[in-house]
Amino acid sequence: MAKVRFAPSPTGYLHIGGARTCLFSWLYARKTKGKFVLRIEDTDLERSKKEYLQEILESIKWLGMDWDDIYYQAQRFDIYRDYAQKLIDDDKAYRKDGAVFFKYDFSTIELDDAIRGKIIFNELPKDEEVIIKSDNSPTYNFSCVIDDALMGIDYVIRGEDHISNTPKQILMYKALGFDLPRFAHAPLILSPDGGRMSKRYGATSIREYREMGYLPEAIVNYLLFLGWSPKDDKEILTTKEAIDLFDIIDVNKTSAAFSMDKLKWVNGEYMKQKSPKQLCALIRESLSETEFIPKEVDDILLEKIIVLLGERIITLRDFKELAYFCFYDDYQYSEDASKILANNLTKEINCLIDSLAKIENYEAEIVEREFRGCADNLGVKVRVLVHPTRVALTGQTKGPGLFESMVLLGKDRVEARLKRLIDYWKEVEE
Numbered sequence: 189m190a191k192v193r194f195a196p197s198p199t200g201y202l203h204i205g206g207a208r209t210c211l212f213s214w215l216y217a218r219k220t221k222g223k224f225v226l227r228i229e230d231t232d233l234e235r236s237k238k239e240y241l242q243e244i245l246e247s248i249k250w251l252g253m254d255w256d257d258i259y260y261q262a263q264r265f266d267i268y269r270d271y272a273q274k275l276i277d278d279d280k281a282y283r284k285d286g287a288v289f290f291k292y293d294f295s296t297i298e299l300d301d302a303i304r305g306k307i308i309f310n311e312l313p314k315d316e317e318v319i320i321k322s323d324n325s326p327t328y329n330f331s332c333v334i335d336d337a338l339m340g341i342d343y344v345i346r347g348e349d350h351i352s353n354t355p356k357q358i359l360m361y362k363a364l365g366f367d368l369p370r371f372a373h374a375p376l377i378l379s380p381d382g383g384r385m386s387k388r389y390g391a392t393s394i395r396e397y398r399e400m401g402y403l404p405e406a407i408v409n410y411l412l413f414l415g416w417s418p419k420d421d422k423e424i425l426t427t428k429e430a431i432d433l434f435d436i437i438d439v440n441k442t443s444a445a446f447s448m449d450k451l452k453w454v455n456g457e458y459m460k461q462k463s464p465k466q467l468c469a470l471i472r473e474s475l476s477e478t479e480f481i482p483k484e485v486d487d488i489l490l491e492k493i494i495v496l497l498g499e500r501i502i503t504l505r506d507f508k509e510l511a512y513f514c515f516y517d518d519y520q521y522s523e524d525a526s527k528i529l530a531n532n533l534t535k536e537i538n539c540l541i542d543s544l545a546k547i548e549n550y551e552a553e554i555v556e557r558e559f560r561g562c563a564d565n566l567g568v569k570v571r572v573l574v575h576p577t578r579v580a581l582t583g584q585t586k587g588p589g590l591f592e593s594m595v596l597l598g599k600d601r602v603e604a605r606l607k608r609l610i611d612y613w614k615e616v617e618e
């Protein structure tokens with residue numbers, strides 16, 4: 189039973205690296221049937237913002253994680269001051285220019301990191317360490333040590349950018365007479381070129397991925413595998429499986445590069461697991477502020493469109509582009525359609541319009557039969573008609589099943605769109 193914490197500073201949105209640290213910590217706590225604590229490190233009163241805090245908590249919840257306790261460091265300044273006083277009384281700290289400094293003699297420090305193994309520190313960057321600033325707020329290293337000790341944290345799991353802070357923290361534990369926790373420093377998430385993951389390579393906050401239409405399960409699965417993998421070749425794990433299989437000591441030492449393509453693939457896998465009904469609700473929610481889905485479109489129709497588009501919908505937001513032709517007529521013919529459009533088939537499409545006009549029950553099988561019959565009568569291959577018809581009906585050269593799309597659009601709209609293509613050819617000729 190391990191007590192583990194995630195300690196975000198609300199000075200920005202939840203970063204994908206932070207989300208992964210949170211995930212490793214949460215999984216470990218749940219695996220050991222221990223406790224998971226959130227500690228909001230809001231000691232920087234100027235840079236900490238309520239809006240960031242809200243977003244961090246929402247993103248953690250949205251990703252499917254929960255916490256047993258939450259603490260706010262801004263409410264604990266008295267505790268840090270008392271411990272600073274204790275160090276002053278023990279001659280392990282001193283006051284200067286309003287601030288309190290930690291006094292320490294440095295000798296070699298050895299850290300047995302659960303992920304990285306033994307790390308030896310032979311020197312520290314500075315010989316003076318502020319623990320309480322002149323505005324009475326504690327510095328990160330000091331409040332972190334006191335809280336990890338008082339909260340009974342067994343395992344400090346965090347990004348490897350904090351390795352350099354660890355020897356100072358170890359000295360503080362010792363000076364304060366606290367037992368040391370275990371440390372696990374996870375490698376950072378790198379950008380595809382090997383540098384630190386930054387905006388240049390795509391979104392960095394969980395919030396942005398949510399807005400881009402990614403599913404929380406897919407993000408969790410992706411982030412988990414970016415630094416850890418189960419012993420078999422499985423690439424998709426349920427949360428329960430992840431809790432069973434995960435162990436912090438199995439996290440890779442080396443950093444992994446972020447790959448948008450891989451994330452998309454994982455998202456697609458999770459999308460496939462959803463029923464049309466579930467996707468309908470998720471797509472509505474994801475697009476709610478965009479007013480993309482016309483008010484009169486009910487769930488029955490929306491589900492039909494979702495079924496029609498099928499596995500082409502990789503993210504919830506993809507729906508917008510893919511389904512545009514289902515709701516709106518004002519699309520342009522895509523650029524890659526130019527070759528198809530260059531072939532003026534006015535006579536053939538007019539013939540198709542006449543054949544389709546005869547249909548009474550506008551069902552996929554019947555439409556297909558008429559369509560093929562028309563091609564036969566014209567003495568052309570079916571695909572000769574399929575390509576321009578698809579461009580006429582959707583604006584695109586690729587898309588879902590043509591006959592099913594025609595049924596969904598309905599007889600009148602199909603006819604109008606085919607006529608629009610004929611008008612287009614007329615205009616081009618003129």
Ligand code: GLU
Binds near residue numbers: 196229332345347350
């Ligand atoms: N507030 C620190 C951060 O966001 C926490 C580091 C730690 O986990 O000790 O990086």
